[in-house]
Amino acid sequence: MDDLEFRKRAIIDPDDQSADFLEKVNQSRSNQRFAAEQRAFNHQLTDTLNIKTPENLAERIILAQQLSEYKSTRRTNQRKWFISAIAASFFALAISFTLWVPANVNGTQLTAQVISHYYQDTHALNVHMNVAKNNIDTMLASYGGRLNGPIGKVAFLGHCIVGGHTGVHMVVQSRQGPVTILILPSESINHAYKLHDQQLTGVLYPSKKGSIAILAEHAEVISSTRQRLDSSLNWII
Amino acid sequence: MFKQIKLNVGKKIRQSTVYSDMNRQNRFETLVKAYSSDLYRFAFWLCNNHSIADDLVQDTFLRAWKALDKLEDEKKAKAWLITILRRENARRFERKQLELVDIEDVIVEDQLNLGPEQSLDKQQFYQAIAKLEIDYRDPLLLQVLGGFKTAEIAEILELNLNTVNTRLFRAKGQLKSLLHKEYHLSLHNNS
Numbered sequence: 001m002d003d004l005e006f007r008k009r010a011i012i013d014p015d016d017q018s019a020d021f022l023e024k025v026n027q028s029r030s031n032q033r034f035a036a037e038q039r040a041f042n043h044q045l046t047d048t049l050n051i052k053t054p055e056n057l058a059e060r061i062i063l064a065q066q067l068s069e070y071k072s073t074r075r076t077n078q079r080k081w082f083i084s085a086i087a088a089s090f091f092a093l094a095i096s097f098t099l100w101v102p103a104n105v106n107g108t109q110l111t112a113q114v115i116s117h118y119y120q121d122t123h124a125l126n127v128h129m130n131v132a133k134n135n136i137d138t139m140l141a142s143y144g145g146r147l148n149g150p151i152g153k154v155a156f157l158g159h160c161i162v163g164g165h166t167g168v169h170m171v172v173q174s175r176q177g178p179v180t181i182l183i184l185p186s187e188s189i190n191h192a193y194k195l196h197d198q199q200l201t202g203v204l205y206p207s208k209k210g211s212i213a214i215l216a217e218h219a220e221v222i223s224s225t226r227q228r229l230d231s232s233l234n235w236i237i
Numbered sequence: 238m239f240k241q242i243k244l245n246v247g248k249k250i251r252q253s254t255v256y257s258d259m260n261r262q263n264r265f266e267t268l269v270k271a272y273s274s275d276l277y278r279f280a281f282w283l284c285n286n287h288s289i290a291d292d293l294v295q296d297t298f299l300r301a302w303k304a305l306d307k308l309e310d311e312k313k314a315k316a317w318l319i320t321i322l323r324r325e326n327a328r329r330f331e332r333k334q335l336e337l338v339d340i341e342d343v344i345v346e347d348q349l350n351l352g353p354e355q356s357l358d359k360q361q362f363y364q365a366i367a368k369l370e371i372d373y374r375d376p377l378l379l380q381v382l383g384g385f386k387t388a389e390i391a392e393i394l395e396l397n398l399n400t401v402n403t404r405l406f407r408a409k410g411q412l413k414s415l416l417h418k419e420y421h422l423s424l425h426n427n428s
Contacts, residue, residue: 012405013380013387041409045381048362049282053274054291061269061298068299128262 007034014038066127107189111204113163114213115195118180124171125178127156131170139168140233143185144209149232152179152225163187167210172225176218179225183233185210209235265302272318273298275383279319282378283326285367293329297322316393319383323375323393365415373408376401 001009006024009016014035016022025035054060131154136147139157145168152172160169165186172179180202192205195215202215203222212233214225276297280290300321301308308317369377379390391401 008406011409012402041413042381044362045366045377045412048359048366049278049378049382051278051281053277054287057277057291057294058266058269058273061273061295062266064295065265065269065299065302069302126262128266 006031010035010038014042062129066129069123107191107193107204110163110184110187110189110211111193111195114182114184114202114204114215115197115200117160117162117169117182118200118215121160121169124156124158124169124180127171129155129157131155131157136170140183143168143183144236145183145185146234146236147232148234149228151181151228151232174216174221174225176221177216179214179216179221181225181229182213182215183207183210184212185235187211207233207235261305265298265305268301268314268318269298272315275315276318276322278382279378280322280326282366282374282382283323283371284329289329293322293325296325300325315383316385316389319379320393361416365412368415369408369411373404373411376404377408377412380405 001020001024006021009021010025025031133147136154136157139159140146151170152174154170155173155178156169156171158169159166160182161167162182162184163186165184167182167184167186170181170183172181185207187210189204189206189211192203195202195204195213196219200215200217201219201222202213203226204211204213205226212226212229214222214229216222216225273294277290277294280293280297281287284290284293297318301318304321308314366374366377375394376390379385379393380387385393387401387405388398390396390405391398394401396404
């Protein structure tokens, strides 16, 4: 390798590790200095190019992907969901709910809407976002709520519409699988209802503000989730 | 009895689909966390605009999500993502005529958080990089920002190795020449 070729290669890739290039570098001090200058230039370039990236970039990308996935699933499964919604309504009618006090008509309608929403939003069960507590606080704050303690690992958080009003849709991970929590601040009911159909079990009960539904495939997680939620959730408005 | 067996099989299939979705989601999130910053920087230096860079990275990862099953070798993930990003950028040109940015108006971002003297050096570097022709800027970004070797750059850009070497050589030559001009211009302005 002549000097001209060496200089050209040093400019192109000063970190070249091939034997002939390294041998040429070590032939003279001036070659070492030239290669070092080119490396320094590359480092200076890297330093300039390494601009700061926006905060929460990764989180925003993941959120966009999940929203896109949700929309796409909605489109492709629209027909399937329509059938599911009808099936859910049918199950709701056949619900075996235990009443602490006599039944309330609005409550019965709400149980049907809660179950229907659960089946329409099953995508939420497959989302694994590891939602930060401050995100939950921000969303709850818009309804006047606040969490004062842990409720478990929240894998999904979003707004939902049940009974014509918005609420908070959360999915908490448990050893027995995902537990769906619907916080419905605008849906007041007088009584608690036990819910179950062939796939899920749960409870819909009055809260200090509106009502809360907890649904899962396994009954044993319902009461523990309810206890944690009731002791952590405060309504400040 | 028959119904029970059928139900169990159905549940197994549903569970395995859920696990497969989880793996896919986890794999995607790992890619996002590992490469989103690098991709953002690459996008920014392609278009010189933070907002467009943000959109480009979002679109790139949405496409990557849809095509995730095609990524067989995780070691090639970065190169794969950059290829998608470059295609997204090319689509942007196809969709509409780009708004022209006056290079002289491009300023170093406040976010660089530098002292006045350092800032001037960065500013000069910034201006010089922004003025590079795209054919020269691409391989330079891949080498300096992406950390790719020249053979890998040739593969990503679908060029032969000699062309990549020539472009890198000329890119750095042009940069040094531009920096030299900027340096003398700043001396002149200061005096």
